[in-house]
Amino acid sequence: MKIVARVASLASLVGIAAFALALRSSVVDGESDVRMSRADEKPEAVVDAQGNLRVPSSYHADYEFLGTWAIAADKGVGSKELHNVYARPSTIAEYHTRGRFPDGTVLVKEVYETSTAPMTTGTVSHAQTVKGWFAMVKDSNNSHPRQLAVGGWLGVVVVRRGKSDENNVNRLQKRLVSPATYPPGPRTGSIRPGIQRSSRRREGWHR
Amino acid sequence: MGLRRVAVDSDGLNDNKEGFPEYHNVYIEPGSYEIYKKTGEFPDGTIMFKELQRVLKPQQFPDGSRSEPSGRGYSPGEFNGADVTVKDSKRYAQTGSTWGYYNFNHHEPKAPTAKLRPKSECAFCHQASAKKDEVWKQFYRLLE
Numbered sequence: 001m002k003i004v005a006r007v008a009s010l011a012s013l014v015g016i017a018a019f020a021l022a023l024r025s026s027v028v029d030g031e032s033d034v035r036m037s038r039a040d041e042k043p044e045a046v047v048d049a050q051g052n053l054r055v056p057s058s059y060h061a062d063y064e065f066l067g068t069w070a071i072a073a074d075k076g077v078g079s080k081e082l083h084n085v086y087a088r089p090s091t092i093a094e095y096h097t098r099g100r101f102p103d104g105t106v107l108v109k110e111v112y113e114t115s116t117a118p119m120t121t122g123t124v125s126h127a128q129t130v131k132g133w134f135a136m137v138k139d140s141n142n143s144h145p146r147q148l149a150v151g152g153w154l155g156v157v158v159v160r161r162g163k164s165d166e167n168n169v170n171r172l173q174k175r176l177v178s179p180a181t182y183p184p185g186p187r188t189g190s191i192r193p194g195i196q197r198s199s200r201r202r203e204g205w206h207r
Numbered sequence: 208m209g210l211r212r213v214a215v216d217s218d219g220l221n222d223n224k225e226g227f228p229e230y231h232n233v234y235i236e237p238g239s240y241e242i243y244k245k246t247g248e249f250p251d252g253t254i255m256f257k258e259l260q261r262v263l264k265p266q267q268f269p270d271g272s273r274s275e276p277s278g279r280g281y282s283p284g285e286f287n288g289a290d291v292t293v294k295d296s297k298r299y300a301q302t303g304s305t306w307g308y309y310n311f312n313h314h315e316p317k318a319p320t321a322k323l324r325p326k327s328e329c330a331f332c333h334q335a336s337a338k339k340d341e342v343w344k345q346f347y348r349l350l351e
Binding site: 060061065067068069070071072077079081083112120126127130 | 232278280
């Protein structure tokens, strides 16, 4: 974590002057190599020999935040869901280098229900309760013939049930994540809108 | 941004000019996060980095939202500056705060340097309503 060490030393010695510059320079001076050294030496497996998929338990520590998609509120301002997407740093680096996701790339999307309230800075929607996860893994060779890798990806949806401690993602995943079988079906079609809330079910990104 | 640990995900902000002008993505460095998890306290030197990010344009609906395959909503767009806090219980003591608050522009590019913001601008509200040591723990699932 070169970037962290640099930022921390700046903060303790001379305040956070040049903080933004430190960030910018780190991006171009080989930070991706540093990133790969920890989390990507032995990434947690998310797909087993049969092609069953699970949500990695360590994604908050080992994955990088890609961005958030907010579902608009049905009425009024703000959003009703936040969809936060994560990927391993090495796969992001390879995407930038080669313009494609390498096989084994995992994208995790966590879905949060929001709470919306007025604050000093305005009306804010913040993540409140995790509702579930999507995960997809790049498998362009369709190496698990019993599963159907659509568009080169295997996918799974995990829907959280109940109202237990949403902070304990690992425990929830143990309880909720079971091997997923990609449902048989055509390889082409429309993208399914939203997450299925009514029941625990499995599906891919596309079908 | 390289800080791997995401403590907070995103917030929508409404300044009454647009329905959803910004995401606020908040990061904490992993070292301080580990200490916080063990001790329940933020150590001196903790940095929280709030990345400001516009939503994707052009808007298709009056509230600024767009229709995408996932539904109607907001996608992340251009970066838009940053707010940073640093904890130092001695350095900022004269301001009546354990944290220093800095703004690196509310637009791009981010400023290379920033000066400490006065208590009335940032710390006051954090002290009044943030649940843990001026941090909005109540909004950050990973800090609970």
